[in-house]
Structures are given as C-alpha cells and as structure tokens.
Amino acid sequence: MSDDRTLAFETLQIHAGTAPDPATGARQVPIYQTTAYVFRDADHAAKLFNLQEVGYIYSRLTNPTVSALANRVCALEGGAGAICCSSGHAAQIMALFPLMGPGRNIIASTRLYGGTMTQFSQTIKRFGWSTKFVDFDDLAAIEAAVDDDTRAIFCESIANPGGYITDLDAVAGVADKVGLPLIVDNTSASPYLCRPIEHGATLVVHSATKYLTGNGTVTGGIVVDSGKFDWSKSGKFPSLSEPEPAYHGLAFHPALGPMAFTFHSIAVGLRDLGMTMNPQGAHYTLMGIETLSLRMDRHVENARKVAEWLEKDPRIDYVTYAGLPSSPYHHRMARICPKGAGALFTFAVKGGYDACVKLIDSVKLFSHVANLGDTRSLIIHSASTTHxxxxxxxxxxxGAAPNVVRVSIGTENADDIIADLDQALAKATA
Structure with a gap:
C-alpha cells in the first residue's frame, strides 16, 4: 500500500494501520483473543521490556487487534502515536495521567459532556487533581486561570450537548503562550469532520463508543498524541522528561522523542491502571471506521434538515446547531469543521421541563438512550439524566438547561425523523 500520508481519508479509514495477516493472509484484521505472547528467547523478552524492540508482551498492554485500531485512528487524526483503552472516560484519565500529580490542576471548558464535568469536578479530586472551568470564548479568562500548578488545557471540538464549535486555533494559541498541552475531545466531530492536531492540539481523545464505531455495540476510548509537544522544556512533566521510577528509571522523552507519551501510556499507564480495550471491541470499531465518512456525510445532511425544520417551528424557542446560519458559532464551521457541524445539538421546547419530559415519552422512531453517534436517531433530556x-x-x-432536549441525528430518512419529532411535539405542547 502507498504511504499513509499520501492517501485520502476515505482510503485511510479502510486500510490505515493494517495489512493482510502475515500468518494466514486474512484480509480483515483477526480478533487476537489471547492474553499472552510467547517470547522467542530470554533476550527477546528483555528487549521488549526495555522498549528496545516493539512487540507483544501481555494483552493488558498491547494486542495486535487493538494496535491495528490505534494505528488507524492515529493515521486519521494525523498523529505520531495512539493508545486504545476501555472507554472515553478512561481515555481522558489516560491523557492526563502522565502529566499530573497531587496538587496539579487543569483548565477546562464549561461546555463539556455532563459525565466529563463530574469526572473533572469531583472524581479526579481523589487523585489530588483539580479543575478550573472557564468559558472558552473568553481567551483572556483561560490565560488568567493558569497558575504554576496547571498542567493541561481541555475542551471538546464540538461540545456535547449543544453542538458548540470551539475555536481550536485561538485556544491553541493560548496553550502555546503559557507552555501547556491542549487536549481536545474529538468524539462529537470524529476525525472526518475535524482534525484538532492541525489546529494546534497536543493530544486528541475519543470515545470510540460513538461515531467511530457508529452502531452502539461496544465501549472504547482512544488517545492520539501529536508528537509535537516538548515535554522536557518546562520541567513540569517529570514522568516524561525525567527518569521514571515506575519504569526502572527510563527517561521517556529523552529516549523516545515524539513517541514518549505513547510508550509511557502503554508501559506505565495501561500496565498500572489497567484500562484495557478488549480485542473484540477493537474489531467492531475497526469495522465501523470503514464507513465513517459515508455515515458522517449522512449524519450531517440529516442534522441540517432537522435543525432547519425545528428552527421554523413555533413550538421551539431556539436550536443550537452550529450548521445553521443563525448560530453564533456558524462562522467557525468552515475553518474548524469544513465538512459539517456534526449531528449533535439541542433545542429548547416551549413549555419547559415538563414539555421536554412529555416529548421524550412521545417519540417512536427516536431511541431514548444515554448515548450519541449511533446510526439510529437518539434523544435525551440532559437536565434530568446526564447533567x-x-x-x-x-x-x-x-448547554443543558431544564427546557432543553439533546438529539443525536441518525442516518435514517430525514423526513421520517422530522415526522417523529412533529408528532411528539404535538403531544408535548398540547
């Protein structure tokens, strides 16, 4: 196959990071359902553990099926390396783990998935970490929130639930100025609609559960490293720049350069945290990615039609879809998400909280679930569930006010989606 860098996205999503199985010639990536791997000899084992040779030791660390997925998403995002883990939440912890320590903090956008808000505001306190939440439209506020203990800046490319598009270039400019890595959750956009590394992101995280897999079958998370951040420059990231006591004193960045974060996340992060993706889950996600561009085009087309219909409906107060010319974030779409604003957005129902609950109970085609990125259209009232x-x-x-409903528009016929919303709104606002 040609060099991955010369191939179009639609080709990479099928071929990147994989080749016919060398043992059998199998064209599809096999599911390597194994725990451990036989070493050739004692010297081979020692080289693997010393990171002098790349290979497989134990499936908590690496597995051929999982590695194929990591390589494919890395190619789609334009990164230097990637690791897969058990969920999107696990990916967020894996991204922070080599950077943080007791007493350290991160700066995060106020526009985040509710589960991430809880993870960052509550759960990470148990590690001695903390978060300062800032409106990322206020660049001066982001910079002002940074102190000597800040170790990362975190946002979503297309924010869940409102579909808000973050000005990644501007936020990356702040991150560069203060010498911190920018971590971008690209779940809602997928690498087909947005490539955060091209806008200055250091690390990209995904819940592979969503658009990458696309069919609601498995959970998974991925962290992609740009390979461009100098972990040694500031002295703030000793796990990467200094001898790592958790791995016989190896100094990852001096030894491994652009691959330092990736190898640390495998050798220390996955080894000790154990947030491992299973090979069958990786296989499902690989198959899902093969149709990513086709699905995302349809998701975006349907979302635009549904949002335009909702915006004109007198039963609706407002729609947050950034693909609408009326959106205050529409001007960012061409630069950040040139192929479309995704398929996740919210709308406010006249009648408030009670009307939203009635709407949820009245839909027939939509599925009321705590998920997004499925081929099926999904709906949820965030204020009473995820938030x-x-x-x-x-x-x-x-973006999850009590009068707001979140939708993830699927790939069904757009007229059928609209008809279901129409009948449900009639009952909700009667």
Missing part, C-alpha cells in the same frame, strides 16, 4: 448532578446554573452554562 442532573449539576446545579441549574451549571446546566445552563453546559
């Missing part, structure tokens, strides 16, 4: 642990003020800042 219910937040205060009303936090819900509003996150």
């Amino acid at each position: 219910r642990q937040l205060t009303e003020e936090q819900q509003i800042k996150a």
